[in-house]
Amino acid sequence: MTPPVLTFDQPHPFPGKLIIVEGLDGSGKSTQLQLLQKWLDSKGYNVFFTEWNSSDLVRETTRRGKKSKALTPTTFSLLHATDFANRLYHDILPPLMAGMLVLADRYVYTAFSRDAVRGVSPMWVRKLYNFAIRPDMAFYFKVPIEVAIDRLLGGTRAQFKYYEAGMDMGLSQDITESFRIFQSRILAEYDKMVSEYGFITMDATKDIEEQQNDMRQVVAKALENYRPKRGTHGKRALFWRRFDLPKSE
């Protein structure tokens, strides 16, 4: 009845692999992860993708809370933890248990950095996420704050969003200035975590292909001893097929 005890302090016991990316908005991490997925797909791996703040359960609530600007640092943090818990249980654990690859765009470190900057106790937020499983690889796309701002303002987004710019903290009336201060503090938190959690730091100012090349090399090396738990053709994993064996005898 008691579920497996998961703890963030130790490597997970599952046959699959969890690869995550972290970095500021505008660091290019999502682009890199998408390219990695293309490559892994083409290699024949069975890959699952999940991203921060995307579960059906609470996405709508988070959206409403953000819109009415009623979120406090603590409810903001707890809502994201709820979202994460729901995705961990439904999207991340089953494929990992079944021996597949899971790619996550942002992971608990996003909460560790953002929530700490918002004034939540760093110790508390780490304990909050203690049920998370430790990723096999964590890529940190490090980018200077000015580059991130230029990319975001020069790209598809002409304006920063309220919470993304940390406007709830009253850092500055000017949204770009607020973004600069808020994200600089997040950057400092990320930098502190590099050694604490063994991030693989990527120079996110390099060309996209060059970064992707580096990333693929690291992943290829890490997957050397990984045996995908799947047949050549079917979608079904060996993990489940085992249950069928007694029947056919």
Next chain:
Amino acid sequence: MGNGHYFGEGLTYLNPSDLKGKLIAIEGTDGVGRSTHIEMLQEWLEVQGYGVLTTGWTRSSLMSKTIEVAKQGNILDRWSFSLLYATDFADRLEHQIIPALRSGFVVLADRYIYTALARDVVRSGDPTWIRNVFGFAIVPDLVCYLRIDVDTLALRVIESKGMNFWESGMDLRLGADLYDSFKKYQALLIEEFDKMAEEFHFEVVDARKPPDEIQEALRAKIELVLKGGRLTQPSTGQPTKASSAS
């Protein structure tokens, strides 16, 4: 509250030491009669001139709808289950409870974090994580625990509003049917409440007695706290002792 403080890692941006009101939690399992008594207590206190705020489990403006939707579908895992409640509680703590205490209100809480602790421990067998999560809760001035045995409870619930899926802990698959499951699940919860009653210094009120006797007992305990008398101060609990619940 005089020297308000948090259970664990608190809200670093909110100092609880200057809260003037009193925080009184009424705890106890499903169907034990908490809300009826709270209504009567509110009336009694207001007649005496106290400002009263009642706050109820899952009633935050942020989360009440979300929790309802979540309970309707079978989309709840253990962590989401507990975290939805924690979010609801945090929203009410920051938007209702703390502001009211700051203005000198008596806050009557229909359930407090102990309900969440009991439900999570029954599901996980481990009190550490859930206690850390609720570290930001303020230690109440008084916790009244309406204690009942599971046989009396089952009868009472059958007589009144009936049993539902979650009150029967059907997600745990403890029993053959709703009734069987209700009794097993509620027995586990009561066991947890009993353990916490000692650890956190609850004031235990026998909920098997007639309603007016229960109300009288509650009033006596509350009166003492409001008049500045000292019952045993509720404690922050022991730093996560190992639990034998399974």
